[in-house]
Amino acid sequence: MEAKYMPLFISLLVCGLTSCDDGDIREEKEFYIDAGYVVKMDGSLKNIDQWNSKYQIVVAAFSAQDSYPLLAKSIPTTEFIHDFKFEGINPDCESIELCVLNSINKRVATLATLYDKAEDPTLDLNDTIYFNPDNLDAGMFACIQKNIFTKRCAYCHGLGETPAAGLYLTEGNSYKNLVEVDSRKIDTLKRVEPYNAQRSMLYKVLTEYGEDCGWHYNHTNFFYGNTMSNLVKEWINSGAPK
Numbered sequence: 001m002e003a004k005y006m007p008l009f010i011s012l013l014v015c016g017l018t019s020c021d022d023g024d025i026r027e028e029k030e031f032y033i034d035a036g037y038v039v040k041m042d043g044s045l046k047n048i049d050q051w052n053s054k055y056q057i058v059v060a061a062f063s064a065q066d067s068y069p070l071l072a073k074s075i076p077t078t079e080f081i082h083d084f085k086f087e088g089i090n091p092d093c094e095s096i097e098l099c100v101l102n103s104i105n106k107r108v109a110t111l112a113t114l115y116d117k118a119e120d121p122t123l124d125l126n127d128t129i130y131f132n133p134d135n136l137d138a139g140m141f142a143c144i145q146k147n148i149f150t151k152r153c154a155y156c157h158g159l160g161e162t163p164a165a166g167l168y169l170t171e172g173n174s175y176k177n178l179v180e181v182d183s184r185k186i187d188t189l190k191r192v193e194p195y196n197a198q199r200s201m202l203y204k205v206l207t208e209y210g211e212d213c214g215w216h217y218n219h220t221n222f223f224y225g226n227t228m229s230n231l232v233k234e235w236i237n238s239g240a241p242k
Ligand code: HEC
Pocket: 148, 149, 152, 153, 154, 155, 156, 157, 164, 165, 167, 169, 182, 183, 184, 185, 186, 191, 201, 202, 205, 214, 215, 216, 217, 219, 222
């Protein structure tokens, strides 16, 4: 007699289970899985207060090649982190990161990789991953340096013999080469004018390029979509904090 209700019951169960895999922020759900990896974090993060409410700093688990986490938990936006614990992390994930998500839960930048399956495939279910950052710079500029300038820009802007446009974007040099410094290309603009992305050459090169603009190099193809240029815009419009 009960048999005819079974398919419905099973499909409800499957729906319920898969919905937690759709990139939702886990914290917002009353959903608890008591098996899986555990992350414990104690330590200090500097400049974390630079982020505005459009961004969230989270510990998140990712499957391969995906910018949206399987699940994530926000960390407190205070300098000192005590007894942060994140349990029940899906053991099918490929990596666990301390990272920044934007308002649609897309990863904007990685601050630290806590676990990478490719490097340690032997982790057991219910194993604990400890992360103890010591004054790790979690600010907006540190993210831009690490995730944009060092990866995509420095090889033309500073790593070779002469930096393109006389602009160094290498670690330790970029801030003083950008903020309140006159642009070489358009001399009425600064490279970065704090609180004004529209009048900052750094934001313009990443978002504007036309046949008649007279620029020798098209910078707008560096990133797919506007996640990264928005990060630069938000940083400048927050006053370009160091
Ligand atoms: C393949 C080499 C190359 C790469 C990579 C590159 N640039 Fe450039 N960049 C140039 C050249 C060449 C110019 C000068 C363009 C011109 O004179 O029209 C320039 C100019 C600029 C300027 C204008 C500077 C000024 O004073 O007016 C900024 C800002 C800039 N780049 C930022 C970046 C950023 C940010 C990245 C990484 C996302 C980047 N560049 C990656 C070659 C590069």
